[in-house]
Amino acid sequence: TQTGDAVEPKAFKPEFKDYQAVYNEIAKLLQEHDEYDDGSYGPVLVRLAWHASGTYDKETGTGGSNGATMRFAPESQHGANAGLINARNFLEPVKAKFPWISYSDLWILGGVCSIQEMMGPKIPYRPGRLDRDMTSCTPDGRLPDASQGxxxxxxxxxxxxxxxxxxxxxxxxxxxxxxxxxxxxxxxxxxxxxxxxxxxxxxxxxxxxxxxxxxxxxxxxxxxxxxxxxxxxxxxxxxxxxxxxxxxxxxxxxxxxxxxxxxxxIVKLFELGVPFTDKTETYVFKNLDE
Ligand code: HIF
The missing domain is CATH 1.10.420.10 (Peroxidase, domain 2)
Structure with a gap:
């Protein structure tokens, strides 16, 4: 560089290996915390990823996993989301260790990791969700009512x-x-x-x-x-x-x-309403035991 040029700090650009590190951390915590429910936080993490995504409305383009608005009331208090605090809290130490990942991307990665670690198929993953504030909370009633047909x-x-x-x-x-x-x-x-x-x-x-x-x-x-x-x-x-x-x-x-x-x-569900760019790459994570 020429003398006098300001040296801009490079913004951290996470790559595949960085997301794989987050995957591995979640998988490790899943193994460690086998005291929960039937022995795994996996199911409730899948439910968190689904309820974050399942608010999507194709007519208005509102809702979906881009935003992680379930962090806030009123969405956190919606009856359908009862109990998901357990999944959100489980992921907090992961967010603290990898602060560069958005909650929106982390919650979906939690679902992807859980499905793979519970012996499910590979779930290809694309990052790029951005957190939004409480003004983007969706109205109650967008998730299914189990008593209906x-x-x-x-x-x-x-x-x-x-x-x-x-x-x-x-x-x-x-x-x-x-x-x-x-x-x-x-x-x-x-x-x-x-x-x-x-x-x-x-x-x-x-x-x-x-x-x-x-x-x-x-x-x-x-x-x-x-x-x-x-x-x-x-x-x-x-x-x-x-x-x-x-x-x-x-x-x-x-x-x-x-x-x-x-x-x-499930990839389609997890990506509803997410504005990927043409540069967004698709990642297929290795399981912890691979
Ligand atoms: Fe669920 N679902 N779901 N669900 N769900 C519950 C739990 C889980 C519906 C109702 C319920 C899907 C569709 C529907 C998971 C994943 C998915 C519970 C119990 C109810 C009532 C919550 C509790 O008491 O803790 C209805 C009405 C759906 C429409 C048919 C999805 C397809 C099956 C989209 C889906 O992926 C998972 C995982 C759980 C378990 C959570 C746990 O804590 O163990």
């Missing part, structure tokens, strides 16, 4: 821009995690292995007999045989509706097909 499920997911096949491919994520009375009022897991992603959700929907559970809580189904699994009315819609059911049968019969379609549709 196929008509409502379609209304909600068509608003985001999904078709019937894509809705059913997403639904397989309910192989993961459980309902908590303190969050939603509902109770129990959908599958016997709630910390491993498989096509068991579809197999159980078709293969078990579902009856109303007799209890004080909101109306939900239990499997007749063991009474230890549950389905929401919105889940049973996938076998009550003929069109949905055909796709449930496809995924119940073919886990590879489910993994392929699930990966594609």
């Amino acid at each position: 196929a008509r409502h499920v379609r209304d909600i997911f068509y608003r985001m821009g999904f078709n019937d096949q894509e809705i059913v491919a997403l639904a397989g994520a309910h192989a993961l995690g459980r309902c908590h009375t303190q969050n939603s009022g509902f109770d129990g897991p959908w599958t016997f292995s709630p910390t491993v992603l498989t096509n068991d959700y579809y197999k159980l929907l078709l293969g078990s007999k579902w009856q109303w559970r007799k209890w004080d809580g909101p109306k939900q189904y239990e499997d007749k045989e063991t009474k230890s699994l549950m389905m929401l009315p919105a889940d049973i819609a996938f076998i009550e509706d003929k069109e949905f059911k055909k796709t449930v049968e496809k995924y119940a019969a073919d886990n590879d097909l489910f993994f392929k379609d699930f990966s594609a549709v």
Whole structure:
């Protein structure tokens, strides 16, 4: 440089290796904190990434994962988001260690990492989400109501821009995690292995007999045989509706097909409303044990 030229500090431009480091940190914390729920924060991290994304409205372009507005009331207080504070708090030490990543990118990376580490398919990831302030909070009511059926499920997911096949491919994520009375009022897991992603959700929907559970809580189904699994009315819609059911049968019969379609549709969900540039790269992360 010539004498007298100001030396501008270079802005930090994170690359693949930097995002992989964040992935590894989340994966390590998932392993360390096996005291939570069924032994993993993975399911609640997937739910955080989905609820951050699932507010998207294709007509107005509002909502979606770009903004992480669930950090703020009123969105943090929306009934559908009850319990997600656990996922947000889990990621705080990661944000502290890697302050350059936006909350919006971090929450989605948390979902991607959890799916891969819970033995799911690779979920290609693109960074570039920017945090927004509370004025971008979405109105209540954009996320699905579990007590309703196929008509409502379609209304909600068509608003985001999904078709019937894509809705059913997403639904397989309910192989993961459980309902908590303190969050939603509902109770129990959908599958016997709630910390491993498989096509068991579809197999159980078709293969078990579902009856109303007799209890004080909101109306939900239990499997007749063991009474230890549950389905929401919105889940049973996938076998009550003929069109949905055909796709449930496809995924119940073919886990590879489910993994392929699930990966594609969850990427679509996670990227709704995100303004990528033509320079944005796609990253496929290595699992912790690779
Ligand atoms: Fe869920 N979902 N979801 N969901 N969800 C719950 C929990 C999880 C719906 C309702 C609920 C999807 C669609 C729908 C996960 C992932 C996805 C709970 C329980 C309810 C009530 C919350 C609690 O009590 O803690 C409805 C009505 C949906 C439309 C059909 C997605 C496809 C399946 C989009 C999706 O990816 C995950 C993971 C959990 C588990 C969270 C946990 O803490 O274990």
